[in-house]
Amino acid sequence: MVSHGRAKHSRHESLVRAAIDSTADGILVIDVAGKVRLFNSQFCEMWKIHPEFLEGQDDNRLLEYVLSQLEDPAEFLERVRGLYAQPELESFDQIRFKDGRTIERLSKPQRVGSQIVGRVWSFRDVTQRKLAENALRQAIRVRDEFLSIASHELYTPIHSLMLALQMLSPTENHPPTPPDVAARMIDLAIRQVQRLAKLVGSLLDVTRVDAGTLKLAPETFDLGAVVAEVAERFAADLSRSGSELVLDLSRGIEGSWDRSRIEQVVTNLLSNAIKFGMGNPIEVSVRRVEEPTRACAVLHVIDHGIGIAPDQLRVVFERFVRAVPADHFGGLGLGLYVCRKIVEAHGGSLAAASRVGEGSTFTMFTMALPLTHRGDDQ
């Protein structure tokens, strides 16, 4: 225990000092003449003050010493002066330090009987609590934003679906729809239902990933062949966006993977590349990389579109994160989150590199089966 205050003190005084040294708070007592009467080691640590400097110190000099540590020294000084001007006042507030700490400050008059003989200041470091509060606030903000985007995203296909069905349903003032229009409406309705199913599917996936119940059904397949199949499904989207798809798919790279989940990853990466690719060419490759102890399958999806800013790049794999304004691009910000979890569940990794205005590269690494595993029939 560190003992402070005047050099000689009674047993009673020692007990008091021992008691205040055994609290979590920094404590400082100033008498009516503005002199330091008592303090504990926590106070010295918090304010980075040597105990000898404090001994019998004048409060004004103490203030001068501590001000440089604060984010807003003027406000601090004003409050302290205000309290000394009105000795009977109590106060409770927070002080922010330049080094990022937040300290709660409680100040009360020290009374002996009815007489005020000084002022007691106690300080509590609440930095960790503050950080947790801020993280929580941020999480709530992200969730609220997500709810607003999700409801909008879900409503849009419902609205189109409703319109298509209304066109198909004959009413008094609207004769039966000609067959060619009806066929178009049915087509539209199917597309909207598919869109809804996709949105609900990603919500379900997030629930599964977060609950740790994402189940994999591994089978052995050729990654290049599956990527080629997925790519074919994007023919219409590619021609709409104007992006040319350049495939470089090595065949014979096999692994023990969940086929539909890997398809989902490739689908997501490719749809992002088309969505954010500004109509520029998109390159997709599958290669085999032999490492000393294992073989890896490496998938690259490269676009030359809008790219992702560095501060966004750090968080694009997080839940609900969208690095673009909602009114420009749709999407729930869940695709990459789910993709990374799927790849990690396979023991692999999914990473992104990007430059704003130049494009993005997404790379998936997963374990591949050794070449020798293939049977004689292959």
Ligand SMILES: Nc1ncnc2c1ncn2[C@@H]1O[C@H](COP(=O)(O)OP(=O)(O)O)[C@@H](O)[C@H]1O
């Ligand atoms: N290829 C890409 N180019 C530029 N930005 C991208 C690309 N892929 C993803 N992003 C950014 O990352 C965010 C998250 O992507 P994702 O999780 O797939 O969600 P969503 O597509 O639903 O917005 C996107 O909103 C976008 O801002």
Ligand SMILES: [Mg+2]
């Ligand atoms: Mg996406």
